Amino acid sequence: MGIYLFELKTIRKNTVIWAITLSAVCVLFMSIYPAYASNKEAVREMLKGFPPELISAFGINVDNLFSVLGFYSFVFVYIVFCGAVQAGNLGIGMISRESRAKTADFLLTKPIQRKTVLTAKLLASLTSLVFTNIVYLVASTVFCLTIKNTEFDTKALVLLSLTLFFVQLVFVSIGTLLGIVFQKVKSVVTTSLCLTFAFFALSMLDSFIDKDLLQYITPFKYFDSTEIIKNLSYQPSSLLTVLAVCAVCIFASYLLYIKKDVHAV
């Protein structure tokens, strides 16, 4: 319990900053929406010049393209990117922080098992993520509801926003494992950003790698926003993938951390 509280205190300030940042990014992007939506009539006019069969064959739907949810799911990609960096920071920093600050021997000479240490640290990170997501969820939903002259399904919005939490869980698990595997992490933020960007870039190459395969490789593709808006529920395979990746990473983390060679000062 002592470790849990101490960890919480260590990451408290960061958590607050991240929660505010994520909400601010959402507000920044969504406040552009009215200006963006003003293009709607122009596009409708333009599309009149094309045969309707062609337009529907390409799946272009003006109402979807200019809906709040359509716009939100576009900008949400970048918010998830930020959230993934935050989660990666938490995970990678969790264990490597001790060796960098030269406090690993202080911590590990306490009469506490290593697995208890790891559990306490993981729980603290989880608490931080839950807090971040509650703040984000409230801020984003409230802000979207204040946008004038629009109607959208709040449930879809909340479901979309909640995928942030799942993606963060994946990144915190991968980060924890990396922080244990690497003997020395020089800069947590840089490592986390590179990890996140690598997955992000992979998600952009969607026809280079087989699409069915890609949705299991990169966390940014685990959830399909179009499907969520349409079905108002998650695909079971998405949740199972999250669960599987987290379970494998966390399990491996315990196995490795218990035996890890920790350098004393």
Add this chain to the structure above:
Amino acid sequence: MYVFRRELRANLKGLLIWCAAAVFMITAGMSKFSGLAAGDQKLNELVAGMPKAVQVLMGGGGFDLTTALGYFGVIYSYLLLMAAIYAVSLGAGTIAKEERDKTTEFLMVKPLSRRRVIFEKSLAVLVNTIIYNLCNLFVTIGALNMLDKDTSIPKRIAVLMLGMFLVQLIFISLGSALAGVYKDAKRTSSIALSILLGTYFINIAISLTDSIAFLRVLTPFAYFDTANTLNGGGLNGGYAALSIILFALLTSVTFISYQKRDLKI
């Protein structure tokens, strides 16, 4: 010039990894194009008529996706982000790493002025940046040459990469200025990367609506219009000058503040 050579050797591994990542990004991205070029001519015509913001939302980013060059424009936005991340971590790392690795004393007791140390370190960073940029340039020209034999392409790519180099200059000097001012290496990289992501998001926001175009001056990512450069237009002279002024300003901040600040030992 020992510091210079020592730095080059220390940065070599990172440089190779970053170059490999860039090569992967370019080749993987362009191989996606060859699949796309076959069909969907009509779709591209249709998309081309839409307002730029809508194109951005649909993933086209305002480029003509039927040509290899236009297609490269989409990849370039990620290359630019990568280059900026590399530049900022290189600039910040070169100064901050001495304090992080506790090698400051060792370096500072050498019969070299601090100005000299910074100068040689900055030179090494500059060389790394140039090599990274040239790597991008040659691989891109090579990849595009296989898809499109048009002789004007190499020149346009060269201009584009010159723009990328100016953006890199801003970010390396930003990184080193922050490291020059702040003692805490952890804080330096957090601040540097938040500025980087912040400016990147402003860039995306600008591409979604023209009403905030005045913010362009705040974000180096928006200084040079990729679509315009790829169509044969040169770089915007005003922004090129601004980039160089920013570089000079931030570099002098590095030199002045690092010479006076307390070292964390």
